[in-house]
Amino acid sequence: MLLAIDCGNTNTVFSIWDGTRFLATWRTSTEHQRTADQYYVWLSSLMKFQKMEVEITEVIVSSTVPRVVFNLRVFADRYFNTRPIVVGKEGCILPVDVRVDTGTQVGPDRLVNTVAGFDLYGGDLIIVDFGTATTFDVVDTDGAYIGGVIAPGVNLSLEALHQAAAALPHVDITKPQAVIGTNTVACMQSGVFWGYIGLIKEVCARIQGEHGRPMKVISTGGLAPLFQQAEALFDEFNDDLTMHGLVVINKYNRERN
Numbered sequence: 066m067l068l069a070i071d072c073g074n075t076n077t078v079f080s081i082w083d084g085t086r087f088l089a090t091w092r093t094s095t096e097h098q099r100t101a102d103q104y105y106v107w108l109s110s111l112m113k114f115q116k117m118e119v120e121i122t123e124v125i126v127s128s129t130v131p132r133v134v135f136n137l138r139v140f141a142d143r144y145f146n147t148r149p150i151v152v153g154k155e156g157c158i159l160p161v162d163v164r165v166d167t168g169t170q171v172g173p174d175r176l177v178n179t180v181a182g183f184d185l186y187g188g189d190l191i192i193v194d195f196g197t198a199t200t201f202d203v204v205d206t207d208g209a210y211i212g213g214v215i216a217p218g219v220n221l222s223l224e225a226l227h228q229a230a231a232a233l234p235h236v237d238i239t240k241p242q243a244v245i246g247t248n249t250v251a252c253m254q255s256g257v258f259w260g261y262i263g264l265i266k267e268v269c270a271r272i273q274g275e276h277g278r279p280m281k282v283i284s285t286g287g288l289a290p291l292f293q294q295a296e297a298l299f300d301e302f303n304d305d306l307t308m309h310g311l312v313v314i315n316k317y318n319r320e321r322n
Contacts (some may be wrong), residue, residue, distance in 0.1 A: 068121045068145070069311040070137060072128035073174065074197040079108060080308045081119060087308065089115060091153075097132035101140035124149035125315040127307065150318050152177055152311070160317045162209035174212060174307060175202045177273040181310030182283050183208035186301065189268050189278050193299065195286030197221060199261070201268055203276065216269050219288055222257055240294050258295070265298050 072095055079236055080090040089110050110154070112119070124141040126149050130136050134151060141149040152159050152173040161180055174194070180191045182204050190204035199220070201214040219238050227235040233293060236250050245298040246252030273280050284292075284299040285306040293299055303309070 066119050066121055067123045067125065067312065067315055068141075068280065069308050069315070070126045070149075071174065071177070071307050072130055072133050072137070073149045074129055077133070078308070080311075081117070081121070081303065082308075082312050083119070086117065086162075087272045087305065090305075090308070095130055095133065097130060098120070099133070099136060101136045101143055104136065105144045120229075121145040121147070122299050123147060123315060125152070125311045126150070127152040127176055127177045127311060129172050137297065147302065150238055150315055153313060156318075157314070158318055158321060159314065160208075161204075162207070164205070165209045171210065172200075175200060175213065177307050178285065178311035179203055179204050179208070179210040179310070181303075181306045181312050185252065185303070185309065186283060189276070189280045191280050192306070193265060193269070193270055193282060193284045193286075193289070195219060195284070195292075201265075201272065203272055214272070216264060216268070219257060219261055222313070223253070224267075227254060238288065238291065240291060258292075260266050262292060262295050265292065266296070269298075275286040304320060 069082060071078045075095060076092050077089060078092050081088045081131055093107060094234060119290045124145060124147050126137050138149055141147055142189045159176060161183060165171060177204055178192045178194060180194050188204055188206040188208050192202040194200045197218045199216045199218050203211050203213050205211045223236060223238060236253050240277050241251055241255040241258055244255055246255045269282055281300040283301045285303055290304050
């Protein structure tokens with residue numbers, strides 16, 4: 066079975082794929098100092114708790130945090146006796162082209178989402194991922210990654226407001242009752258919520274204008290359904306988009322080795 070690992074700036078997701086479906090998915094905070102042994106103790110405890118007796122034979126990793134990759138490689142080698150495929154590293158072949166400026170490094174999560182989006186929905190896509198950063202990735206007609214947009218993430222924006230302005234509290238993002246806030250928390254929530262609604266609409270409209278063809282807008286990440294409550298911003302929502310992309314990339318590479 067395949068263990069797919071998506072390591073982001075805030076959280077790391079582990080999913081077990083049996084060839085037809087994901088048997089389980091777990092999240093942990095991303096900590097670059099976590100050792101291979103600590104990963105195994107954490108994962109094996111969860112598997113034991115859920116009474117999962119599976120044999121991991123393949124591992125694939127996508128990481129936006131370079132410092133964790135070494136320990137994840139050791140983890141896969143030591144406990145599952147397999148050399149992991151690492152997206153963006155030597156030995157990992159993508160089933161789509163990457164057409165950006167020479168020398169540009171594209172985040173592996175964005176490439177994985179591109180692969181997943183093209184596999185599930187075809188070409189001419191905008192993929193909006195609500196992570197630590199809010200990213201807009203553009204997928205061409207043939208599935209190639211051709212660039213995108215990076216904006217501050219929703220929670221990052223709220224945290225920056227709290228840290229930079231002494232009088233502003235820490236608040237959680239939610240859909241406000243009204244645009245005009247009548248207290249500090251409501252004002253902050255309205256500014257971030259409706260500000261991101263405007264950001265998403267404007268960026269997607271300008272991308273489609275430059276692209277010159279109709280495009281589907283696909284969203285992923287935990288906050289996407291929240292913003293969909295206000296207006297029909299997205300054609301599809303897929304919370305497992307990144308994991309699906311890892312499965313596709315793993316299969317593509319294993320078939321060629």
